[in-house]
Amino acid sequence: MALSGIQIYKMLPKTNCKECGFPTCLAFAMKLAAKQVELSACPHVSEESKAQLAESSAPPVRLVTLKSNGYQAAAGNEVVLFRHEKKFFHMPGLFIRVKDDLTSEQIKAKLAPAEAYEVDYVGLELTLDGFAVESVTGDAAAFATAVQAVNAVSHRPLILMSSDPDVIAAGLAAADCEIPLICAADGDNWEAMAGLAKEHKAALVVNGRTLDELADLTEKIKATGVEDLVLNPIGDNLSQRLALSTQIRRLALKKNFRALGYPLFVAPMDGEDIAYQSILAAQGIAKYGGFVVIDYFAPELAYPLLVLRQNIYTDPQKPIQVQPGLYEINDPTPESPVLVTTNFSITYFSVANEVDGSGLPAWLLVTEAEGMSVLTAWAAGKFDAERIAKDVKRFNVADKVANKRIVLPGHTAVLSGELEEELPGWEIKVGPREAVDIPAFMKQVLA
């Protein structure tokens, strides 16, 4: 269990030497309890206390990081069951799986577009995280060849999948990846798999059909010195998968149950079609997955999954905002119109992309609305005529334009009267309700 500040204080030297940067040992203990400082800041703590404190301060869900040629995929270190309680920290890695019964050329052809895939979402460039190679031939040489084929197109983290330690050993020898993920250890092969994980400093997936079985295996494997484990609770359907994942996260967080304090592995079974896999992956992203595998690469599926992951892992306390100001789109002139919106990033990017796509020049005035969308900001009184007029002045908009036309978002048409009073000499226009209709509006009404 996590210790309180007082409990931690009892284990500190209590000399108030201040070398940790805090005035007293008690103050330092409080910071430790809040996980805001590291114990290593105290130079005088005893080895015994160190061991005790390390055990109690270990995160309830272990952070497991796959590393490869400068890429990494990390999962774990989560502290809540629901994102609104704080936030979800480590976005699950998304991996595309290939099987070793394909030829090297087929593997390269399948994976090259996935490797190169990059999509823009609200100014972020989103990519996939790596690839999984599964042995279906059972042949070690075929597996090694498949791993090499993957490495010929990608240097991202790898997941090596087989229940046969000899096959995994061949894959590990062939793989160009500092910390790959071995998948998987089970009741029969765990000793050999743990040995391979230790030897190659790899992380290891543990398969189990019940929580008992999983906890049993992780304890045995941990005793051999392998700690970077990932749990694969095998469920026959979405319901079982959800129940098992939820219970694992609950046990780790609420009971501090170490044997299940590891990130989760989510992969489809054989023969599940792309529609089913899309739903399974979405559930994995929303409900506690750490490494999520799908068999298909298609941009029309990769894009929504990457966006879902981004959305679920957004910090609920901090809406993503853009800087308020006057933005120039398509080289505006003093004759170009001024469009107004708020500084919520999704709103900004929706509007800016449409204006940009219209090919027509415009000024985009992004007002300070505390990161809220137009309707929310309007309802909360953060987007009204007074505030818009204030930002028109603050960003010297009148100096940039000769033709004083300002366009309100359609949802806030009601503000036009007041804005006319706030901005004498300006022509107030009402734009469309949805960003997607902006190009047509610009062509028909503003041109």
Add this chain to the structure above:
Amino acid sequence: MPVQIPKDKWPGQVRVATIGATEADGGTRTSVITVGGEKALPFMHFEAEMPYRPVIALEIKDRKPDDWSPLLLETWGEAMDAPGAWAKAAEAAGADMLQLSLSLTGVDGEPNTPDKAVTAVQSVLNSSGLPLAVFGPGQKEADNELLVPVAEATKGERIALGICEDKNYRTIVATAMANDHLVTARAPMDVNLSKQLNILITDMGLPLERIIMDPTTGALGYGIEYGYSVMERLRLAALQGDTMTQLPMIVTPGFEAWKAKESKVGTGVPAAWGDWLERAINWETLTAVALLESGADILVLRHPESVRRVRMAIEELMEAEELRLATGN
């Protein structure tokens, strides 16, 4: 190693609501839907039975819409020209329920009228035996002008009338009370505003069993995380015993997802967005699945393929055979 399975025991329970009435109950529906009754978080069957499965509604309109994606126009084709035909097609596509949205204007651009609205609703009721929700165009005057005669003409059908919002709920609630219907109550992604609206509506005398709350959601990429978390918080509050949050939830992922550029538009978009139709269906389906996991009781969709996929998710999530959580349990 025997693992002690923590089971949450909640003091509260979501209320049960039924939309639609069969002949025996004073209506003409051949089927009804019942939702709610949850005593645990979504699909945690090992803690408490989930008595009613989440329901899929298809949105139809009283006339061919001007602003829907070409993909939807293509899918529904000529059925969109007549609400009765559209209702039949939606039933054939596997919906449990229909959600009819009344338009502000007719195809000729003239304002919609009470007579036309009533005719459209009756044509839907005559063409399909599914239970029905009817939403106004979303403007106060028009909503009240159209929904009151609709409610009167369909007395006893137990239609869900919407959308009640804090700035306009009195007229809709009054007519629902007078004509044995339900209402949907929408608040803008805020737990307290949802509660407040439910209180205002029950203060008028409509029983909680006849309110379905709509917490509002955003599409994937357009604020889904806000709706998602508000739904989780509302459901947690309900289970903790907060009466005014103990209502089934309806959400409109179809409306939201098909408004997004990703679904609506097929040209002039980045190549990284991939195939248009499949992307649009993924957009709607993944929005719906995320909301299902956060507590939705009724999901209103627009595309038949999304209905098929979300149905597949619901079927699996409702499988409640004894779980292999632990050998000892």
